[in-house]
Amino acid sequence: MIEIIRPGPLSSVQDAGRAGYRHLGVGVAGAMDDLAIVAANLMVGNDECAAAIEVTLGGIELRFTRACAFAITGADAGFTLDGEPLPGWWAATAREGQVLKAAAPRFGLRSYIAVSGGIAAEPVLGARATDLKAGFGGFSGRTLAAGDCLPLGEARVLARPFGLAAGKLGLMPRHADAEAATVLRMVPAAEWDDHDGDMQSLFLSTEWKVDPASNRVGIRLTGPQIRPVRPRELLSHGILPGTVQLPPSGAPIVQMHDANTVGGYPKLGVVIAPDLRLLAQTRLGGRVRFVRVSREEALEALRERQRQVERIRVLCEMARSLSGGPAA
């Protein structure tokens, strides 16, 4: 088990998300940085969809009640194991009683802690992700609190620690240039053409600021007001994580993993799936910029994401082969 000593500002159990229930009004939830959680799971030899802990802005402290392999990925929050510093994107073995602790990340927002065997929360509608808005799944349908004891799957250990060169592999692209605006690729949505060329150009040329009133449901952006040429009243219709909505205020909202399944605001576009993690790692007050891409470019980006996961899988298998592999 893992005992939570201090949960930090917001920590929850997440996995790859709850697919297939949007038609019933159940959102996907799941890890905001999908690549980071997949990498963490692969590093400890888990299935890539296993449940792990998503930590927002660091600050978590937990105790391992038995020896097991663990991996930390995502934002480098200066993790320590019994006070000894750990690099980011790192896998190691904790002994029974050791304490893993995170400070605040210097870059990025969300870190992930995977443990061998995964967090053995009871699956709800096929997933262990916490739906924080609806209050189910994960650990009691809520964020983690001090004193929580998380059940683990089958424990394994690593013969030696290893890490991924996150900078070189492009896993944390903002690390080198934290001040630059995050570039998000988007495909235009149904109401894009309700805006004239000037408004479209203004939207694409603006460096939008991430509003502090952002969360796992949606990222609110502040900047110039975007106004349609032909304002329309829309009936509520299905929306996806990544949908860029334009409410009457003229300030866009990007729907994220805990988004509603329907909405009635006009849609400017949809941020492509591989780039949603970049937005999820952009800190409050950080800046983002949109670049329009074609459907084909979006699909190629998705294929590149899959190739990236396969590269990580091979590297992790190689690391375990060099180190003797995770032993039972």
Added chain:
Amino acid sequence: MSTSASNVFDPALIAVLSRHAAACGIGKLVVRQGDFLVEMDVAVPNGPVPEGRTGLAADCAGILHWRHPDRADEETEEDGPVRVKAGEAFAYLEAGGLVLPQNAPAAGRGERLVPAGTLVGYGTLLMDLRTP
């Protein structure tokens, strides 16, 4: 040394063989399977190591980093001998996107023998560690 492994070119097996060779002072290994033959030069410390000193050798191949490659901009490079704790990663080897720590077997003051950024092989001496 005999082996029943089906593939003698397995990296893990070669690492084990190289370790044994280095420990025994063997400087060259030849591995043959079928029509394939691999010759390896094994780095062996020159002469006996004086008491209170330990040569820390790379346990795999890779590009040497004295600091973790993703934290190079956050940590200060130390000049001269560095203090290391027992079990601490005194160096990192980067190989194809993997980062493998090189851990000190004992506490002491170490002198770095190879410049950062060098591609080192298994057995390359990285640090001369003076133990108390």
